[in-house]
Amino acid sequence: xxxxxxxxxxxxxxxxxxxxxxxxxxxxxxxxxxxxxxxxxxxxxxxxxxxxxxxxxxxxxxxxxxxxxxxxxxxxxxxxxxxxxxxxxxxxxxxxxxxxxxxxxxxxxxxxxxxxxxxxxxxxxxxxxxxxxxxxxxxxxxxxxxxxxxxxxxxxxxxxxxxxxxxxxxxxxxxxxxxxxxxxxxxxxxxxxxxxxxxxxxxxxxxxxxxxxxxxxxxxxxxxxxxxxxxxxxxxxxxxxxxxxxxxxxxxxxxxxxxxxxxxxxxxxxxxxxxxxxxxxxxxxxxxxxxxxxxxxxxxxxxxxxxxxxxxxx
Numbered sequence: 001x002x003x004x005x006x007x008x009x010x011x012x013x014x015x016x017x018x019x020x021x022x023x024x025x026x027x028x029x030x031x032x033x034x035x036x037x038x039x040x041x042x043x044x045x046x047x048x049x050x051x052x053x054x055x056x057x058x059x060x061x062x063x064x065x066x067x068x069x070x071x072x073x074x075x076x077x078x079x080x081x082x083x084x085x086x087x088x089x090x091x092x093x094x095x096x097x098x099x100x101x102x103x104x105x106x107x108x109x110x111x112x113x114x115x116x117x118x119x120x121x122x123x124x125x126x127x128x129x130x131x132x133x134x135x136x137x138x139x140x141x142x143x144x145x146x147x148x149x150x151x152x153x154x155x156x157x158x159x160x161x162x163x164x165x166x167x168x169x170x171x172x173x174x175x176x177x178x179x180x181x182x183x184x185x186x187x188x189x190x191x192x193x194x195x196x197x198x199x200x201x202x203x204x205x206x207x208x209x210x211x212x213x214x215x216x217x218x219x220x221x222x223x224x225x226x227x228x229x230x231x232x233x234x235x236x237x238x239x240x241x242x243x244x245x246x247x248x249x250x251x252x253x254x255x256x257x258x259x260x261x262x263x264x265x266x267x268x269x270x271x272x273x274x275x276x277x278x279x280x281x282x283x284x285x286x287x288x289x290x291x292x293x294x295x296x297x298x299x300x301x302x303x304x305x306x307x308x309x310x311x312x313x314x
Contacts, residue, residue: 001026001153001184002047007056009042009208016042018208020056024186024201026152029179031195032188034205040188041081042208044155047186048078061152077146081158085138087131091122094130095144102149116144120174136167143174154178156187172198228291229271231260234284243281249273261291 002024009017017039024030032040045051047060049069058065061075086094095113104112117123120140125133133141139159146154156175160168176198179185189195195202196216203213212219233240241260245253249271252263262274271288278285 001028002030002058002060002186004043004047004058005056007043007046007058008054009039009046009051010054015208017046017053020205020208020210022203022210022213024184026184027179027182028201029175029185029199030187031199031202032186032205033190033195033202034188035190038190038205039208040190040205041157043205044078044157044186044188047072048076048155049073050078074149075151076153076155077149077151078155079142079146079157079159081161083142085130085141087129089130090127091117091130091133091141092126094141095148098145099148104148112148112150116147119147119177120144121170134167136163136170139163139167139171140174147178152184154183154185154187156185158188158190160189160191227264227269229262229264229274229288230291231262231271231274231278231288232258232286233260233278234286240278240283243278243283244274247274247277 002022004020004022007017007020008015020039020043032043034040042051046053046065047058049065049072053065060072063069063071063075065072086097089097092110092113095116096109099109099112114123114126117126120143122137122140122144125137130138130141143156143159159175160171163171175185175187179198179200187195187199199216201213201215202219204211204219231237231240231244237255237258237260241253241255244250244260244262249265249268250262251265254261262271264271271290275285275288
């Protein structure tokens with residue numbers, strides 16, 4: 001549904017986007033992750049045919065951004081990170097106005113507006129003024145607007161930016177629902193945990209370069225390395241660490257934040273033998289847990305050494 005090949009955007013000597021190559025299949029919910037200024041918005045604007053690349057190619061629903069921009073615009077729903085609303089309109093009027101812009105005429109215009117309100121759970125606000133909506137409701141109204149013409153692909157730039165925790169949960173649930181309808185969704189965010197639970201695939205971008213791309217579990221496995229356990233004991237963690245250094249099950253032992261951190265040796269699936277050793281040596285065991293690797297940890301590991309922009313790119 002979306003494919004880019006060596007997609008690049010330069011401003012003078014500055015690379016806003018550098019040789020981006022990725023492919024999204026139908027039904028993907030793809031999280032485009034990176035800090036502000038990483039190149040996410042540039043990518044989305046190119047895919048929506050609002051910005052021309054310096055070189056490279058991109059296809060949306062099989063259409064080239066160079067030769068078939070009009071067909072792409074019909075097939076996508078693009079929601080920028082900041083968009084204006086008409087405060088003096090009521091919610092249903094706002095959607096009918098944009099339905100008319102999509103050339104949806106007659107009775108069908110009201111039908112599609114009502115359908116979009118149902119999708120984003122704003123039916124109760126249909127007759128309220130747009131200016132009365134909260135930030136979260138305004139974001140959902142913006143999403144309702146891009147759903148009016150039933151697009152196959154959604155390009156959502158920071159849709160949860162500035163939302164409170166409840167509104168973020170509602171936005172995540174809405175994105176899952178849209179994925180379940182068969183939509184292909186590219187959603188950008190600089191808030192890493194926000195996308196870990198909903199995306200089947202993610203891409204990590206920094207300084208215009210795609211550093212990693214794949215499903216969440218594969219990226220976590222890429223940085224997980226050896227299984228690691230964190231152990232808390234009664235008394236001195238340093239003494240417990242010395243005891244564990246003699247265990248063949250431990251590949252490396254350190255003390256961090258009052259806990260003993262043990263990287264397990266090859267072929268050791270868990271820390272049960274370490275617990276037994278500590279108890280046998282007279283150490284009181286408070287807790288033993290496997291160290292989790294989340295998307296934020298993966299981002300830090302994958303971008304380690306890649307965060308400094310090369311000379312001449314600044």
